[in-house]
Amino acid sequence: MLAAQSTPDKEFEQLIVAFCCNWCSYAGADLAGTARRSYPANIKIIRVPCSCRVNPTFILRAFLRGADGVIIAGCHPGDCHYTSGNYFARRRMTLLMSMLSFLGVDKARLRVEWVSAAEGNKFAEVMTSFAETIKALGENVKLRDLRCKK
Amino acid sequence: MQKIGVFVCWCGSNIAATVDVARVAESVKSIPGVAFAADYRYMCSEGGQELMQKAIKDYGLSRVVVCSCSPRMHEATFRKAAQAAGLNPYLVEIANIREHCSWVHKDKEVATAKAIALAKAAIAKVKLNTPLVSGESAVVKRALVIGGGIAGLQTALDIAEAGYKVDIVEKTPSIGGKMSQLDKTFPTLDCSACILTPKMVEAATHENITIYTYSEIEKVSGYVGQFEAVIRKKARSVSVDRCSGCGICSEKCPSKKAKSEFDQGLRNRSAIYIPFAQAIPNVPVIDRENCLKFQTGKCGICAKVCPAGAIEYEQEDELVTQKYGAIVLATGFEPIDMAKFGEFNYEYCPDVITSLEFERLTNAAGPTQGHLVRLSDGKKPKSIVFVSCVGSRDTTERGKTYCSKICCMYNAKHAMLVKEKYPDIDVQVFYIDVRTPGKSFDEFYRRAVEEYGVQYTKGMVGKITEEGDHLLVHASDVASGAQLSVPADMVVLATAIKPAADARKLATMLTASIDTNDFFTEAHPKLRPVESPTAGIFLSGVCQGPKDIPETVAQAGAAAVKVLGLLSKDKLLTNPCVATCNEQTCSGCLACEKVCPYGAISAEYKLVNVKGLKERRLIAQVNEALCQGCGACTVACPSGAMDLKGFSNKQIMAEVDAIC
Ligand code: FES
Numbered sequence: 001m002l003a004a005q006s007t008p009d010k011e012f013e014q015l016i017v018a019f020c021c022n023w024c025s026y027a028g029a030d031l032a033g034t035a036r037r038s039y040p041a042n043i044k045i046i047r048v049p050c051s052c053r054v055n056p057t058f059i060l061r062a063f064l065r066g067a068d069g070v071i072i073a074g075c076h077p078g079d080c081h082y083t084s085g086n087y088f089a090r091r092r093m094t095l096l097m098s099m100l101s102f103l104g105v106d107k108a109r110l111r112v113e114w115v116s117a118a119e120g121n122k123f124a125e126v127m128t129s130f131a132e133t134i135k136a137l138g139e140n141v142k143l144r145d146l147r148c149k150k
Numbered sequence: 151m152q153k154i155g156v157f158v159c160w161c162g163s164n165i166a167a168t169v170d171v172a173r174v175a176e177s178v179k180s181i182p183g184v185a186f187a188a189d190y191r192y193m194c195s196e197g198g199q200e201l202m203q204k205a206i207k208d209y210g211l212s213r214v215v216v217c218s219c220s221p222r223m224h225e226a227t228f229r230k231a232a233q234a235a236g237l238n239p240y241l242v243e244i245a246n247i248r249e250h251c252s253w254v255h256k257d258k259e260v261a262t263a264k265a266i267a268l269a270k271a272a273i274a275k276v277k278l279n280t281p282l283v284s285g286e287s288a289v290v291k292r293a294l295v296i297g298g299g300i301a302g303l304q305t306a307l308d309i310a311e312a313g314y315k316v317d318i319v320e321k322t323p324s325i326g327g328k329m330s331q332l333d334k335t336f337p338t339l340d341c342s343a344c345i346l347t348p349k350m351v352e353a354a355t356h357e358n359i360t361i362y363t364y365s366e367i368e369k370v371s372g373y374v375g376q377f378e379a380v381i382r383k384k385a386r387s388v389s390v391d392r393c394s395g396c397g398i399c400s401e402k403c404p405s406k407k408a409k410s411e412f413d414q415g416l417r418n419r420s421a422i423y424i425p426f427a428q429a430i431p432n433v434p435v436i437d438r439e440n441c442l443k444f445q446t447g448k449c450g451i452c453a454k455v456c457p458a459g460a461i462e463y464e465q466e467d468e469l470v471t472q473k474y475g476a477i478v479l480a481t482g483f484e485p486i487d488m489a490k491f492g493e494f495n496y497e498y499c500p501d502v503i504t505s506l507e508f509e510r511l512t513n514a515a516g517p518t519q520g521h522l523v524r525l526s527d528g529k530k531p532k533s534i535v536f537v538s539c540v541g542s543r544d545t546t547e548r549g550k551t552y553c554s555k556i557c558c559m560y561n562a563k564h565a566m567l568v569k570e571k572y573p574d575i576d577v578q579v580f581y582i583d584v585r586t587p588g589k590s591f592d593e594f595y596r597r598a599v600e601e602y603g604v605q606y607t608k609g610m611v612g613k614i615t616e617e618g619d620h621l622l623v624h625a626s627d628v629a630s631g632a633q634l635s636v637p638a639d640m641v642v643l644a645t646a647i648k649p650a651a652d653a654r655k656l657a658t659m660l661t662a663s664i665d666t667n668d669f670f671t672e673a674h675p676k677l678r679p680v681e682s683p684t685a686g687i688f689l690s691g692v693c694q695g696p697k698d699i700p701e702t703v704a705q706a707g708a709a710a711v712k713v714l715g716l717l718s719k720d721k722l723l724t725n726p727c728v729a730t731c732n733e734q735t736c737s738g739c740l741a742c743e744k745v746c747p748y749g750a751i752s753a754e755y756k757l758v759n760v761k762g763l764k765e766r767r768l769i770a771q772v773n774e775a776l777c778q779g780c781g782a783c784t785v786a787c788p789s790g791a792m793d794l795k796g797f798s799n800k801q802i803m804a805e806v807d808a809i810c
Contacts, residue, residue, distance in 0.1 A: 022222075023683060023684075024663065026220075027222060030220045033248065033253035037254065038255065041255045045250050046271070046806065046809070048802065049780055049781055049794070053780065053781030053782075053785065053794065053797060054785070055784065058802055058806055062809075062810050065806065065807060065810035067809075075663075078658045079663060081661050081684065081780075082778055083747045088785070116664075116665065116666070116671075117663050117671055118665040118671050
């Protein structure tokens with residue numbers, strides 16, 4: 001990892017964007033709420049109909065604007081409400097991860113997870129662990145483009 | 151300039167205790183475009199909705215953001231309210247500050263900051279919302295019920311009685327399900343067959359019900375109101391029309407080595423067989439694996455003896471395609487496999503049996519004509535031990551974490567049945583807890599103890615060993631702390647139940663959600679317990695979670711009511727959040743067509759305006775009736791011409807920008 005990219009010693013205000021598919025993971029996040037399963041507040045959820053709606057440009061945009069991590073959560077393989085959407089998402093994100101590596105950004109800043117509507121606990125666990133990963137990786141310095149920020 | 155109204159809900163203290171709602175309202179006021187912001191105790195209440203409607207009129211609001219509970223909860227409520235005030239319902243956005251904020255964060259500062267961020271994202275998105283209008287789609291007035299046990303039968307009967315056509319698809323050769331295998335039912339001890347058979351007959355003779363037995367669902371496509379299912383009618387090798395059910399074929403069949411599924415393998419059956427006496431239809435099937443004619447080409451006795459000439463060896467599977475407005479899952483359960491529970495010696499000791507096997511053993515129509523005997527030596531047992539919670543409430547990998555719910559009660563039932571017939575047999579039950587919440591349930595259990603003298607011991611059974619001609623049950627006694635080794639002639643294991651093996655396959659086919667235990671998930675655990683989150687799919691019976699018969703019947707009726715509510719409509723409003731193609735930028739590459747799971751995209755030559763000139767070009771066309779709005783095409787499109795209404799590229803980007 002590039003030294004410039006990481007400042008793990010310093011406490012920093014992390015920013016994590018979570019794209020959640022409406023049918024499983026968004027509902028899983030709702031269930032985490034109903035069950036009062038806590039996870040870090042710096043994770044902000046954006047609702048999409050399916051994980052396959054997530055355009056890689058959304059993710060790059062988030063990184064450019066200073067997000068430290070992006071997570072995409074969808075239905076378990078085979079369970080996508082639209083049958084095959086999560087397979088597309090998985091392939092697209094695998095490609096995007098290689099591109100991130102190529103750019104010198106740790107690909108662990110992007111994660112894909114399957115969380116069903118019944119897995120409130122898992123949602124909270126996954127989010128907590130992702131926040132820890134991002135904390136260890138430190139601030140996203142490499143991709144952040146301050147000109148993007150108003 | 152947009153005029154946006156922002157309404158921040160307290161949800162009583164649900165939100166207000168952790169989020170400073172006034173500050174949220176205050177802080178969004180300065181955002182360009184926000185014309186009104188207020189907080190209110192309960193936005194979903196009549197007062198809250200009126201507040202919104204009044205503000206829409208007074209301030210001429212063109213967009214609304216409600217910061218409240220999950221949109222999965224009240225999006226429809228707020229859209230309706232806005233519509234009543236003259237706003238297009240799709241100009242409303244929800245910021246989920248309850249499930250995604252106040253309920254998961256404890257620190258008020260942190261939660262308030264997050265709520266503000268979520269509100270800002272919703273405001274950024276709503277600015278780009280466009281008015282959307284739903285289309286209409288017709289409803290096929292016919293329901294499909296998958297599973298012909300008591301749950302499926304009850305649902306089908308209730309729908310049929312209301313005047314709608316129903317098809318039942320049952321994978322085994324007869325309807326009746328697990329209930330047909332039971333001897334007596336708790337807590338009344340009435341005979342299971344006596345109460346089930348009339349229902350089976352009623353369903354079979356109902357003019358609105360068509361039953362496909364020995365059939366499976368091959369494929370389902372379509373959507374609510376317009377499903378299309380392909381049913382595979384497996385070859386019975388016997389003509390249902392010609393067979394009179396006389397049974398001569400099974401009698402004369404020389405191959406009698408197959409295990410009877412209905413009798414839990416406790417007796418053999420012929421290769422051509424009717425599963426049980428009351429089976430519907432009363433028509434045998436040929437189990438081709440065990441049939442000499444099919445295996446060796448020789449034999450053919452059944453065809454020779456059949457007085458009706460009903461045997462059809464050349465029969466093939468038949469595929470039937472049918473359209474349905476609604477689908478009900480009633481696939482039921484099966485006992486777990488005991489192979490992983492070696493300590494109980496089930497596989498090696500014939501006298502260690504499961505509860506379902508016990509049902510067959512005590513049943514007068516069962517393999518022993520109801521005489522309770524040991525399978526090892528045919529002798530009457532002098533003592534029987536019942537073991538509760540075998541694989542239930544078990545957190546190890548091999549077990550099930552949930553309570554199977556029915557076992558405590560049927561243990562008491564079995565114990566009582568034994569004592570009733572043979573007062574001299576000693577009966578002991580080992581249990582972790584006795585759970586009897588249900589009408590007349592606790593009274594029933596107490597009768598077993600007080601009236602019949604069944605000995606209940608709290609403790610786990612760790613091991614069952616063979617000791618000469620009897621068994622030794624090694625268990626702990628929680629009350630005394632002692633380790634017991636109880637001799638028994640027979641041990642009955644109350645095995646956990648699990649959803650039918652094909653539940654997951656069906657879930658995938660129907661895109662119905664399923665939990666980690668393979669039970670189907672309901673749309674809401676409390677408020678929508680018989681609906682799947684997938685529109686038009688309903689749940690009946692144990693496929694949704696463990697239940698006893700009265701609960702199953704109640705839920706089956708509830709599912710029927712939901713189906714009727716749907717079938718009674720002539721038209722449904724379709725989801726207007728569908729894909730749309732920008733003809734100006736579409737290059738006609740059709741990458742979108744390849745990823746569309748619904749075949750909703752086609753190519754068409756069209757005259758397109760390009761820089762003032764008309765040009766004939768190949769353009770992707772979206773069929774809005776078929777599009778379900780997943781958005782796969784939007785990402786596949788290299789030119790960005792494909793977009794999704796309601797979740798457009800710009801809208802999502804605006805949310806990203808607002809959050810980051
Ligand atoms: S709907 Fe959840 S991943 Fe497709």
